[in-house]
Amino acid sequence: MKDERPARSTSRPGGGPDWDTGSVAPGTRTVVHLLRHGEVHNPEKILYGRLPGYRLSEAGRAMADGIADHLAGSDITYLAASSLTRAQETAAPSARSLNLPVTTDDRLIEAANAFEGMRVAVGDGALRRPQHWPKLRNPLLPSWGERYLDVAHRMLGAVYAAVGKAQGHQALLVSHQLPIWTVRRYFEGRRLWHNPTRRQCGLASLTSLRFEDGVFVGLSYAEPVAHLARPAGGREGPQVGA
16 A cells, blocks of 8 residues: 655655745744634534534634634634534634634645545444445555545645645634644654544644745644643544544
């Protein structure tokens, strides 16, 4: 099976026009915060992926408000979110607090997944049905959804666009667990395939990427509203993102 390890690690990817930040003044420091959306109302525990109509739960709305309070006063000058309802609802309180419009950027959207619309919790649902097992044949790509490398490349486009928009300041991008974790692994120079149950990307968490003169230099991770999250409950399946 082909190893989809990224070709580079901490240096800035230099391949496509979407990654061009334009002319960056020397000494420019920029931070791009990747915010995972808050908890979603999903009592059926469906892998909802890109399906429409999945909104934040009451706890998720509290998370969005809490993140807005946490970021109030930050030097954020650019705000973008995927078009999915849960991302837009998570972005809304921060947009009001920061007095910024929300740019819709579907390079930030959830990964495509062949199990979308099904229950996929371990020991339950679609994963127990033999007709679905061929979809699991190659976890390195993965064979059941959008390739990790494709996810990483579109996320890189969104991140570097934000670096260009917010030069010398900060940007906030609202996305989803799998895309955020994948682009983080790309920046860290790690293999893109991974165990979905071991992602460090909790609900309403912030993965903050730091850039010097347009070049990635490091990152940090924080869960400012972790006290509002419920136990995971073992609902992970192949590429369960949200």
